[in-house]
Amino acid sequence: MYIKIFALEALVYRTANAIDLLRHDKVAQGRPYMRSKTEALKDFSIECAIAKVYGSEVQDYIVDEGLQVYGGMGYSTEAPMERLYRSVRISRIFEGTNEINRLLIVKEFLKKGLKGELDLFTPLTACLDWLEKNEGGDYGSSPWSELLTIVAHLKSLTLVVAGVTAQKFLQELEEEQEIVTHIANLLIEIYALESAVLRVRKLKNDPNLEAKAIHMDVLHALAFETSSRMEASVKALMFSFDDPEDAVQIKNALAAYSTVPHRNIKKHKRAVANYFIAETRYTLG
Numbered sequence: 001m002y003i004k005i006f007a008l009e010a011l012v013y014r015t016a017n018a019i020d021l022l023r024h025d026k027v028a029q030g031r032p033y034m035r036s037k038t039e040a041l042k043d044f045s046i047e048c049a050i051a052k053v054y055g056s057e058v059q060d061y062i063v064d065e066g067l068q069v070y071g072g073m074g075y076s077t078e079a080p081m082e083r084l085y086r087s088v089r090i091s092r093i094f095e096g097t098n099e100i101n102r103l104l105i106v107k108e109f110l111k112k113g114l115k116g117e118l119d120l121f122t123p124l125t126a127c128l129d130w131l132e133k134n135e136g137g138d139y140g141s142s143p144w145s146e147l148l149t150i151v152a153h154l155k156s157l158t159l160v161v162a163g164v165t166a167q168k169f170l171q172e173l174e175e176e177q178e179i180v181t182h183i184a185n186l187l188i189e190i191y192a193l194e195s196a197v198l199r200v201r202k203l204k205n206d207p208n209l210e211a212k213a214i215h216m217d218v219l220h221a222l223a224f225e226t227s228s229r230m231e232a233s234v235k236a237l238m239f240s241f242d243d244p245e246d247a248v249q250i251k252n253a254l255a256a257y258s259t260v261p262h263r264n265i266k267k268h269k270r271a272v273a274n275y276f277i278a279e280t281r282y283t284l285g
């Protein structure tokens with residue numbers, strides 16, 4: 001639960017800060033305040049949609065697990081979880097259902113690529129070249145370089161999957177909503193993981209802040225779980241193609257980019273659980 005909350009907070013803080021900075025820049029350039037705000041929000045519509053989907057699904061998970069922790073009492077109206085359980089269910093429906101937001105995330109992402117607002121082509125070509133040479137993974141010698149490499153690999157995986165799929169289906173991709181949903185899942189997962197990693201890097205680098213050992217436990221567990229979920233999404237996407245030959249590049253990318261160095265994830269998760277049992281509340285700054 002805490003690992004997901006940490007990633008969600010990181011994602012929301014990162015997005016809100018980016019919107020604020022852009023609005024600030026626009027106002028400084030003399031644009032009216034409200035127009036600057038609307039334009040800044042529009043520029044980050046993908047990130048906002050990701051925050052909505054990820055946030056509502058983390059909320060669902062937390063309340064569902066919370067009810068489970070209460071056992072039978074969780075199901076009773078005498079305990080608080082029952083009401084929370086009913087209340088959070090709407091979050092996946094209103095403010096744009098999560099299904100529609102997932103479609104929007106991919107549509108806007110590919111549109112930005114086509115319009116040249118986001119350079120997808122150069123890094124995609126670099127990834128495909130790298131896969132051709134099959135250079136293998138080097139995760140560096142420190143836990144920190146390991147995490148940064150995992151993020152870079154999972155971003156490359158997302159790029160190859162989105163790029164190859166878009167090239168295969170072209171205009172017909174809109175009709176392939178199941179496939180689009182898998183791509184959306186990749187974009188959502190990598191944005192959350194990268195946000196969490198950047199958050200801890202900021203804690204490490206800012207002399208006024210403090211990165212604790214527990215932050216690394218959170219990141220290692222999150223990186224493993226993110227890569228596992230992304231692997232499942234890519235497999236489901238590949239098995240939505242008629243001809244497996246069409247998915248060869250994706251298959252190679254999956255093999256090269258989704259493996260993570262071995263770690264005892266159970267130990268990292270127990271460390272997180274023990275930390276919060278001792279703290280008795282959420283205290284990760």
Ligand SMILES: Cc1cc2nc3c(=O)[nH]c(=O)nc-3n(C[C@H](O)[C@H](O)[C@H](O)COP(=O)(O)OP(=O)(O)OC[C@H]3O[C@@H](n4cnc5c(N)ncnc54)[C@H](O)[C@@H]3O)c2cc1C
Pocket residue numbers: 090093094095096097098099100177
């Ligand atoms: C408590 C509550 C408060 C609300 N508050 C507001 C408010 O303040 N302002 C406001 O404007 N609206 C509000 N709404 C409305 C809410 O935004 C809509 O319920 C929501 O947008 C979904 O629309 P719908 O109910 O018509 O479902 P539909 O659009 O009929 O969708 C039904 C299901 O089909 C799925 N679906 C639809 N199209 C696709 C597709 N192409 N691919 C895959 N799946 C699809 C949807 O994701 C959903 O799961 C509120 C709703 C509730 C219940």
